[in-house]
Amino acid sequence: GQSLEQPSEVTAVEGAIVQINCTYQTSGFNGLFWYQQHAGEAPTFLSYNVLDGLEEKGRFSSFLSRSKGYSYLLLKELQMKDSASYLCAVAGGFKTIFGAGTRLFVKA
Amino acid sequence: EAQVTQNPRYLITVTGKKLTVTCSQNMNHEYMSWYRQDPGLGLRQIYYSMNVEVTDKGDVPEGYKVSRKEKRNFPLILESPSPNQTSLYFCASSLAAGAYEQYFGPGTRLTVT
Numbered sequence: 340g341q342s343l344e345q346p347s348e349v350t351a352v353e354g355a356i357v358q359i360n361c362t363y364q365t366s367g368f369n370g371l372f373w374y375q376q377h378a379g380e381a382p383t384f385l386s387y388n389v390l391d392g393l394e395e396k397g398r399f400s401s402f403l404s405r406s407k408g409y410s411y412l413l414l415k416e417l418q419m420k421d422s423a424s425y426l427c428a429v430a431g432g433f434k435t436i437f438g439a440g441t442r443l444f445v446k447a
Numbered sequence: 448e449a450q451v452t453q454n455p456r457y458l459i460t461v462t463g464k465k466l467t468v469t470c471s472q473n474m475n476h477e478y479m480s481w482y483r484q485d486p487g488l489g490l491r492q493i494y495y496s497m498n499v500e501v502t503d504k505g506d507v508p509e510g511y512k513v514s515r516k517e518k519r520n521f522p523l524i525l526e527s528p529s530p531n532q533t534s535l536y537f538c539a540s541s542l543a544a545g546a547y548e549q550y551f552g553p554g555t556r557l558t559v560t
Contacts, residue, residue, distance in 0.1 A: 347487075369545035381537060381551035382490070389546060426489065433497060433544045434505060435480065439489035 341365045343427055343438035350444045351417055359412045359425050359441045367431025373401050373412045374426040376440065382426055386412070417445050449474045453538050453552035460528060461560055468523045468555050470538030478541045479521040480505070480549065481513065483534040490537065496521055497544055528559040 343363045351357040370389040374382035388403035400413040424440040480495040492505030496515040512524040539549040
């Protein structure tokens, strides 16, 4: 079967660094996406990885290892507004499979 | 402004009463998709469309229909809604399938009693 696994919740302190992991097992792979979703809102795109390695985008970085079926999202210099759910998703063929999401709580 | 719109945003209906949720995008995207989001289950794909008149089932298509007669519109039809279709629904579009970010509509919260 196809699956993406993420921790359900992560808590971190403002100003710190937090890593959110995603492991996947899918039949096709066109790339791995990370989306941010604030409560009551639509998901918005954060990053995309198709090759192994680290993609950096300001305070956000995303890493991919295709051989291990593993990705992580790294958030630096955490701010209160980063409190949200973070969804990993794999595009395979014409379909997209999402993980259940990780809720990040940022404490002052 | 580039956007995906959905209507209605909120809907409470009764079992068996046919309903349509509209979705429209103004970005000339080829790929459009419908998802439902339930607590603990994340986003699950219902149907997707690669282009006009080309649609296919996602992972949870039972009880839903779609059509793509125009590139910009991708309505979701529930012919006979049931309480287990109570959920938050998102429409999304992207330039093409696969390696392109999806743009999501604001969501439609549906309650079927």
